Amino acid sequence: MISPNSPTRPFCHWEDTSAIPTQRKVQEFTSRRGFWVGSKVQLSPKMQEHHLDRSDVESFTVPGARVFDRYFDLPLAYDSNAQEQKIKVFCRHLVPINKVNEMKRLPFLVYLQGGPGFSCAFPKISGWIKVAFDNGYQVLLLDQRGTGLSSAISPDSLAHLSDQGKADYLKCFRADSIVRDCESIRKLLTWDRSEEHESRISLLGQSFGGFCITTYLSLFPKSVKAAYITGGVPPLVSTPDKVYEKTFARILKRNNVYYGKYPADVQRVQIIIKYLNKNEVKLPNGGFLSSRRFLQLGLAFGGSGGYDTVHEIVLHAAQDLELLGKLSYSTLNSVQAQQGFDTNVIYAILHEAIYCQGKASNWSAERVRLSSQYREDFDWSGNTRVNFTGETIHPFMFDDYSELVPLKGAADILANYENWGPLYDVETLKSNTVPVAGVSYFDDMYVDLDLSIETANTIQGFQPWITNEFAHNGLREDPERVFGYLIKLAQGDHGTNR
Template identity: 40%
Template sequence: MTVSYRQPGVVLTDHRFTVPLDHDDPAGESIELFAREVAASEKARQDLPWLVYLQGGPGFGANRFVGKQAWLGRALKEFRVLLLDQRGTGHSTPANRQTLPLRGGPGAQADYLAHFRADSIVRDCEAIRPRLTGGAPWTVLGQSFGGFCAVHYLSTAPEGLRAALITGGLPSLDAHADDVYRAAYPRIERKVAAHYARYPQDIERARQIAEHLVRHEPVLSNGYRLTVEAFQSLGILLGGGEGSHRLHYLLEEAFVRTPQGPALSDAFQEEVQGLLSYAGHPLYALVHEACYAQGERPTAWSAERVRAEFPQFDAAKALADDGPLLFTGESVHPWLFDTDPALRPLRETAEELAARTDWRPLYDPARLAANEVPVAAAVYHDDMYVDPEHSLRTARAIGGLRTWVTNEFEHDGVRVGGPRVLDRLLALTRDEV
C-alpha cells in the first residue's frame, strides 16, 4: 500500500517492498524495505526518469528532507527521486540491540548481518527497480558508502543504471581495511593540526577535558561511559565543512564551576551524548569495517590494530609528554561495545563479524574497466573519511569515469553545496563540461 502526501513544493509517496534477506535464496526469509518517492509538485503527474539516492554510512536511513532542501531541489527539476532506507535502517526492517536477539545468539546474528553490505543493497535496488520504472534503468546518486554501493552496482548490474553520480565515495577496489586505516590516520592528524592552528586555545581545553576524564570517567545520562578514547572520537566532526567550528564551540563550554569544583557542564555532556551514541545507527558500528572486507582475510578490529602504529594518538602518552591530544575520526573500535549502552549487548556479535573469513568480493575490476555507463565522481581533495589517492586510483580503473577533484568542500559537500555538486556531476556525465 502506498501513501501520498505533500510538503512545500513536493509530493511524497511512501513505498514498502518485501525482498529476500539472502537474494541467493529467494524462497527463504524476507525483510521489508522502506523508500520515499519525491516529485516536484508541478511535475508529480509527469513521466520522469528516476534518481535513487544511496545514503552514506553504513547504517543510516535516507535523509528526511523538508521540501527541496540540499541537493533535492536540483534533482527534482528533472527527476523523480527515491530516498531508500537501506536494509536495516530507517523504516526498513531494523537491526539493532532490540531486534537482533530474535535471530538467536551472536553467531546467528553475525550470519544475518553479513547480508547488510553493498552487495545486498544493490540487489535490493535491482529487485525494486522493475516495480517502479517498469524495467527502465535509473540514475543513482551515492554519497560516501552510497558511492561504494554505486561502484558495486557498476560491477554487477550496470544494465540497471542510466548513470552513476558519486560524491566522496570511490572505494579502493582491493585494499584491506588495514590499508584503509593506514592511509586514514595521517589524514586525521592533518585535520587535527589544522583545527588547532585555527583554534590554538583548544589545545589546552582538550587536554583539560582529557585529564578530567582520566580522573572521573563520567557516565552520561543514557549510560554512556565517557572515556578519553571516546572523547577523542569526537574528531569525526572534523570531516565536515563546519566540523572544526562545531568542535571548538563544544570544547569551550565543557566546564562549569560547582561547589565541588570544576565539572563537565550538563550542556557539554548532553551534546557529546548525542554525537557519540550509536543508538540511532548501530549498524554503522557493526558492519563498518565489513564494508571493506573481501575474501578470507578477517578485518580483526583493523582500526584498533592500526592505531597502535601511530603512537601520537595515544592519549596517555600525549598527557604524560605534555603534548597536544589528537582526536580520531571515522573508525570503529572494540571499546565502543563497552562504553555505549546501545552496543554493549552486541559485543560478541561484533567479535564474530571481525573474525569472519568468508566475505564475497565486492568489485569486478574487469567489468569496471569495460564500463559503458556514464559515471562522474566528486573527489574531495582533503576528504578525511575516504582516501583521495585510493579514490583516484579507482577512478582510473573504471572505464569512462570522469572526476571532479576539489578542495572547496569536505566530505559533506553534497549536503552543504548540493545543487552545485549535483549540477556539476550531471554535466560531467553528459559531456557538457
C-alpha cells in the first residue's frame, strides 16, 4: 500500500482482476508482498509488512480501545483504465483493547456516516461501538471520500479547476465510488486471511450510509457478511422528483406542529422575513442571510429538539428587530452555526445527485417548490404564514452561502448532467442472500417511509423495523438498543427490542 508521502509504485495485475486472489495466487505473490487495491495488486513500500503491521501508522489509546489512523491512496475514478489520479481516504480503526493481537483474525464492521458530505466524529467506546465490540467486531470509521481527513472537498481544494473541471471531479464522490473505496480497503486489510477467519465485512449505515449499503449489496454482495441500516433505506428512483414531492408534504406537517407549539412565532417569522426581504444582511463569514436562507432553519425540524432550537433563534431575532432595528451579531452567528452547508459543501452540491441514475436532477427541489401543488405554501413574501423548508437544495444557496459561491457554476453543470451511472441493481437486490435489517422511522422528515418500505420489500430477506419512537436519529438517541435489536433481527430473532 502506498503511504501518503510515498512515490507512486507500479501495479501488478492478475489475469482475473475481478476476483479476490486464490490461495495459490497469494502464495505465488507472497515473496513480492502485494496488496489488493480495487481490481489491482499494489506493491507495498514496506516490502516485508502487512498493512495491519505497519509501523508508520499513528495509533493511540482511548478507554476500551486501541485506535489506528489509517490512510489509503485510492483511485479518484474507478472506471478509468489508468486510474492514475489518486485521492487519500482516511479510516479510523478501533480494536478492543484486549484484542489488539487478534487484528488479523477479528471480523470488521464498517460504519458509513450520514450525509452526503459528513465525516465521522471522534470515537467513544460506548453506544453502538460497544455493541460491536461485544459482538466480536473490530470497527472501521470511514471518512467518506471528500470529507474529514479523506481529501476533503472545499472551494480552496478545487480552486485550480474550471467550473467543468470541478463538476467532473465531483462526479466521483457518490455512493458507488464510496463503496468501491470500502471494497478496496476490505481487500487490503483481509487479503491474506485463511478460510477459517472472516474476510467479508459487516456494514452499519446511518441515513445516507444506508444508501451506500444498498449500493454495496448491489455491487459486491459476496463481500458482505451482514448489513444494518438506520434511517436510511433508500428509494430506488432515477431522479429526485418523487422524493421531493413527498418531502415537501412532510415539511408542511412539521410546520403545522411547529406553529401549533409556538403560535406567536407566526407573526414573529413574518416580521423577520419582511425585514430580510428589504435589507441585505451579511453573516459573520461573509455569506448573506436572505429570507429564503433563514427559512432553511426548518432543516432542524427532523431531529430531536429541532422545534425548540428554531424557536429560540426566532425569538431572539424578533427581539433584536424590536429593540435594535437590526439583527445582532449573536443572532446572526446562531443562524450561521445552525446551517452546515458552508463546512460540508458536498451536502449541497451532490444532494440531488445521490438519487440520479441516467437522468439529470434539473434542480428538482426548486421545481417542486414552484409547482402548483406547493407554490402558495412556500411563498417567501411574508404576507401569509411563512413555512420553513427542510432538507431541500436550491440554486439560491450558491449565492447566499459564502463557501458555495465559488461552486455555483459546477453545481449548475451537475444539476443538468444526465449520464449518472447506476447506483443499484434491482435484480441483484431481489436475489439478495446477505442478512439485512433496517429501522425506518414513522415520522422521519428526511427519508420517506413509504419509499423505504418499497425498497425493503424489494431486497430479499430484508428484516424491517418500523417505529415512531425516534425521529431520524435513533442511532444517536439510543444506540445500544437500536443496533442491538437490528443484529437480532438480521439473525431472525423477532423478539422484544427492549
